[in-house]
Amino acid sequence: MNYIKTAQDIVDLVGGVNNIDHIEHCSTRLRLSLHDNQRVDQSALEKVPGVLGVRINAQCQVIIGSEVVEVYEAVRALAQERQSGNRPAAAPASRVALVIDFIISVFQPLVPAIAGGGVLKSLLLLLDLVGWLSRSSSTYKVLDNIGSAPLYFLPILVAITTATKLKVNILVAVSAVSVMVLPAMAKQLAEGAQFLSLDLQNVAYASQVFPAIMCVIFYAQTEKLFNRFTPGALRIFLSPMLSLLVTVPITLLFLGPLGYEVGSGLATVILWLYSKLGFVATALLAGVLPFMVASGMHKPMIPYVVSSMGQFGRELLYLPASLAHNIAEAGTCLAIALKSKDKVVKSTAISAGISALCGITEPALYGITLLNKKALYSVIAGSMVGGAFIGWMAVEAYVLVGPGLASISMFVSPENKWNIIYAFAGAGLAFVVSFLATLLFWHEAQPLASGELPAVGNQFRFNSPVEGQVIPLEQVNDEVFSRRIMGDGIAIRPLKGALYAPADGTISNVFETGHAVSMLTDSGVELIFHIGIDTIKLNGQGFHPLVSADQPVKTGDLLVEFDLDAIIAAGYDPVVMMIITNGERFSLQSETPDININNHSYIMTLKESV
Numbered sequence: 092m093n094y095i096k097t098a099q100d101i102v103d104l105v106g107g108v109n110n111i112d113h114i115e116h117c118s119t120r121l122r123l124s125l126h127d128n129q130r131v132d133q134s135a136l137e138k139v140p141g142v143l144g145v146r147i148n149a150q151c152q153v154i155i156g157s158e159v160v161e162v163y164e165a166v167r168a169l170a171q172e173r174q175s176g177n178r179p180a181a182a183p184a185s186r187v188a189l190v191i192d193f194i195i196s197v198f199q200p201l202v203p204a205i206a207g208g209g210v211l212k213s214l215l216l217l218l219d220l221v222g223w224l225s226r227s228s229s230t231y232k233v234l235d236n237i238g239s240a241p242l243y244f245l246p247i248l249v250a251i252t253t254a255t256k257l258k259v260n261i262l263v264a265v266s267a268v269s270v271m272v273l274p275a276m277a278k279q280l281a282e283g284a285q286f287l288s289l290d291l292q293n294v295a296y297a298s299q300v301f302p303a304i305m306c307v308i309f310y311a312q313t314e315k316l317f318n319r320f321t322p323g324a325l326r327i328f329l330s331p332m333l334s335l336l337v338t339v340p341i342t343l344l345f346l347g348p349l350g351y352e353v354g355s356g357l358a359t360v361i362l363w364l365y366s367k368l369g370f371v372a373t374a375l376l377a378g379v380l381p382f383m384v385a386s387g388m389h390k391p392m393i394p395y396v397v398s399s400m401g402q403f404g405r406e407l408l409y410l411p412a413s414l415a416h417n418i419a420e421a422g423t424c425l426a427i428a429l430k431s432k433d434k435v436v437k438s439t440a441i442s443a444g445i446s447a448l449c450g451i452t453e454p455a456l457y458g459i460t461l462l463n464k465k466a467l468y469s470v471i472a473g474s475m476v477g478g479a480f481i482g483w484m485a486v487e488a489y490v491l492v493g494p495g496l497a498s499i500s501m502f503v504s505p506e507n508k509w510n511i512i513y514a515f516a517g518a519g520l521a522f523v524v525s526f527l528a529t530l531l532f533w534h535e536a537q538p539l540a541s542g543e544l545p546a547v548g549n550q551f552r553f554n555s556p557v558e559g560q561v562i563p564l565e566q567v568n569d570e571v572f573s574r575r576i577m578g579d580g581i582a583i584r585p586l587k588g589a590l591y592a593p594a595d596g597t598i599s600n601v602f603e604t605g606h607a608v609s610m611l612t613d614s615g616v617e618l619i620f621h622i623g624i625d626t627i628k629l630n631g632q633g634f635h636p637l638v639s640a641d642q643p644v645k646t647g648d649l650l651v652e653f654d655l656d657a658i659i660a661a662g663y664d665p666v667v668m669m670i671i672t673n674g675e676r677f678s679l680q681s682e683t684p685d686i687n688i689n690n691h692s693y694i695m696t697l698k699e700s701v
Contacts, residue, residue: 417494624666
């Protein structure tokens with residue numbers, strides 16, 4: 092992937108750099124907080140090479156996959172380079188959208204630190220469980236402190252993310268929140284403290300998030316106020332001092348206790364629902380997770396999980412349900428990899444299955460399961476059966492990280508040695524159910540041997556010559572093709588550098604530079620395939636023809652391999668055209684699906700002229 096080119100396209104298609112308010116990423120998605128979501132050209136953005144999909148709710152979520160970090164760095168660097176002038180007026184956003192955007196921006200960046208420390212603690216518990224490292228040893232205690240630090244100092248981490256989102260002085264915000272976890276302050280609160288004759292509640296603020304959020308929100312208002320009225324020469328120290336003098340006491344007196352109750356109430360409500368629904372809650376949540384993850388609506392669950400971890404040190408609904416879903420995705424993908432005869436589908440399914448086993452499901456969702464109803468149904472079945480078992484056995488998670496085999500130690504319980512055993516069993520059940528259901532019900536679409544439709548008269552169907560996104564021929568940036576000077580046909584923005592035969596026939600000619608091939612189908616249709624615009628100037632570099640003139644080919648045979656990234660890096664448009672050069676004999680109908688197509692997708696129907 093050409094990261095710079097992808098970043099340029101993304102920035103342009105979301106309305107330009109001046110429409111971007113905030114940039115971040117998760118394990119597979121680039122997350123953009125925009126001033127105006129209406130300025131996003133979603134259909135064009137979905138066609139950008141390297142983009143697996145686009146979801147727009149409170150944020151514009153651009154699904155990249157495993158290379159999201161590289162694209163994020165390129166987009167951020169590009170945004171910094173282009174940043175200039177005044178931003179356009181922001182379009183009004185709904186309150187719900189603003190709240191969701193705020194929650195994601197504050198909580199999403201916390202996950203790596205919490206996950207890193209939590210996984211370390213769970214591995215230590217596992218080492219103690221098998222007798223390799225005693226928890227009474229000094230080494231264990233040092234490592235345990237390393238793992239405990241992110242969760243203990245969670246208020247400070249939250250202060251950083253909240254201050255970043257609100258664009259206030261991060262260090263002053265951290266200073267205000269640090270008072271709540273200061274050992275001397277904690278001791279004073281425990282012994283009974285007052286401020287101006289008002290009692291301060293004894294609240295243990297370590298590992299809490301909502302008191303810190305409310306503190307920084309209030310501080311943001313005081314900073315604006317004092318920056319406005321303090322003299323410029325004194326502002327560097329006077330405004331922070333006054334902000335701290337006002338913010339910290341108000342937090343200790345009112346906001347901190349209120350935030351503590353909010354966090355406790357949120358976790359308590361979820362636990363109450365779980366107590367009423369039991370294992371059904373876990374099964375239902377696991378069953379709807381494919382749709383929640385696909386739409387990005389699983390992210391608002393993070394505040395609950397973080398709050399539960401801070402309040403109780405464990406979580407027993409969302410993460411256990413996610414384990415069942417993630418492993419079910421893997422089961423379906425690996426079953427398709429075993430059953431499919433298409434090399435591209437097989438490769439995609441294997442890669443997506445391995446990612447899902449490791450807790451990352453977006454490649455599986457967007458590359459495999461959401462493209463086929465029976466595969467999706469198999470995932471839902473496996474998720475619900477595995478989730479029901481996990482809920483029935485009351486499996487609990489002790490680390491906030493994407494559940495999978497790589498992070499399975501997150502289910503090691505310091506009190507219940509069976510917890511991880513039940514987690515393994517539930518994951519195995521989800522895998523087996525989805526795997527077997529896929530083997531039984533999923534069937535690969537079989538292309539017709541000659542491209543000819545049975546019992547429909549003189550009509551012929553052709554598969555797509557490449558995997559990618561269909562675009563109107565008029566949009567091709569070359570008048571020879573867009574004005575149909577050579578003939579009618581279709582155009583596709585490729586996602587992979589492979590050109591396939593769309594029907595049975597014979598190769599007529601392979602251009603010396605390898606960027607174009609012509610063939611005569613068994614139906615009498617003369618086709619020419621042209622890879623890219625002006626790519627003849629590459630003199631064959633990056634093109635590898637696998638056929639020669641007069642060679643017979645079957646539907647789906649690989650004709651040319653080409654280096655898609657190299658073409659883009661050289662500055663050329665890689666769009667692929669399939670043109671009918673004897674179109675006077677046929678009338679054309681193009682089938683343009685809304686999703687990315689592969690070389691098994693029917694793309695063009697021709698009817699022989701009378």
